[in-house]
Ligand SMILES: Nc1ncnc2c1ncn2[C@@H]1O[C@H](COP(=O)(O)OP(=O)(O)O)[C@@H](O)[C@H]1O
């Protein structure tokens with residue numbers, strides 16, 4: 001066969017490219033040297049189940065955290081002043097004096113006295129229409145509704161701001177009680193934080209269990225492949241070649257399991273999220289943000305990395321025992 | 324049946340110094356664990372390009388001796404030199420390189436169970452980084468040569484003992500090794516196939532491969548008149564032809 005210079009050059013280029021490819025992507029990566037099923041054993045199933053459990057638990061923890069944070073952001077800095085006790089006229093007098101005093105205080109903004117209609121609306125669920133509605137709003141009805149003043153503290157004055165307000169109101173409105181809105185949240189927050197700690201502990205246990213079962217499953221699958229490892233070794237495979245083969249095969253099987261487990265968990269989370277969203281507005285997808293999803297994806301990714309790493313370490317240790 | 328050497332027409336292996344021995348055993352002894360010595364005072368040299376039979380009754384230590392030859396075992400005492408390197412001080416990397424110059428037919432075949440016949444035979448080439456398009460033809464030819472073309476895509480477990488043995492042989496010779504070590508490679512095949520396989524080893528030997536073949540089969544040994552015979556008896560080597568210590572001149576031997 002007579003080749004033109006161009007054809008020869010083309011062949012040389014192709015040879016060079018194939019040599020480089022072999023160097024950077026050693027052949028075992030593409031050749032079917034190992035069967036996926038034989039190497040993986042039960043690892044994909046273990047990873048799938050453990051991933052699903054861990055992701056759901058972690059999602060629960062993250063959602064609780066995000067709900068708590070949302071509530072906190074709404075309530076932080078909010079202060080309510082209530083004037084209850086004295087007769088209506090006296091209460092009104094004290095309220096307007098309090099508003100005047102508060103408006104002059106530094107670090108206090110958005111001072112707003114609730115209108116009669118608003119106050120009645122707030123109380124209606126507890127008192128019912130009968131107690132409130134037998135006259136015009138604000139009429140001297142059976143009940144004297146407490147005066148309510150809302151305000152917000154700026155960020156700098158949040159610490160000790162409540163005490164300053166109490167002092168400032170002592171004279172103009174002696175019947176005022178001052179409370180931070182956060183205090184309302186305190187018992188709920190305690191419950192949420194307890195649940196969150198529970199979720200953290202649960203996720204910690206599940207991650208440990210996942211790691212342990214991936215480790216054990218990988219090791220037993222590899223023990224079953226002891227002969228194959230030895231054959232490769234005797235046929236002149238480099239340790240790194242054998243390790244790479246097993247690592248890749250184990251990683252791919254684990255990835256399949258991790259993906260399946262994550263898909264199940266995701267479906268569960270979204271379904272649960274819908275239920276929670278039905279409870280009220282603002283709780284979309286169980287309160288998970290995109291960065292929460294990234295944290296969740298890291299769980300199966302870590303499982304895959306662990307399976308591949310275990311395969312590598314186990315195979316290298318097995319090879320070390322062979323002369 | 325005449326041997327067809329075509330599957331052996333791969334690129335010639337880079338042979339080292341062709342004159343010195345490629346293997347040298349000096350007072351080698353081996354015991355498994357704390358047991359008695361399975362091999363004692365083994366001393367011999369293997370010369371490049373020659374054909375050796377290793378015989379002896381079952382349990383004499385043939386397989387153990389071959390394990391030392393293919394670097395699967397280290398001796399308890401004595402010195403072994405392979406291709407001019409002291410085997411006791413080989414780096415791991417160097418041992419791997421030397422293994423690639425040795426083809427082995429294991430007594431128990433050692434095929435990879437979840438790989439097809441083709442993939443088993445291709446394995447040494449793939450480990451050596453031979454490109455896929457370059458290995459298809461030699462592997463196919465070699466499988467055809469050992470008479471297993473119809474089983475190319477079957478798993479070893481679907482084959483008879485004799486067929487598995489032929490796969491093992493094909494895998495051992497596919498890289499055209501400098502040294503071929505075969506542990507009773509005709510133990511499971513009919514006499515006709517045994518002769519055919521012997522032709523394969525002879526053809527390889529003619530092209531320069533040093534062959535060490537452990538066997539009980541005396542008729543096989545008679546067919547290969549110019550081969551040296553090593554006889555193992557209870558772990559000791561006896562050298563009926565004296566050929567191991569003082570090799571005859573190759574020309575006069577042929
Ligand atoms: N892995 C081993 N551990 C302990 N003893 C062994 C082992 N392999 C072989 N032996 C013993 O070494 C002796 C020689 O065995 P072997 O080399 O297989 O002989 P042959 O191949 O000639 O039949 C036998 O007594 C056998 O029991």
Ligand SMILES: [Mg+2]
Nearest residue numbers: 385386430506
């Ligand atoms: Mg034996």
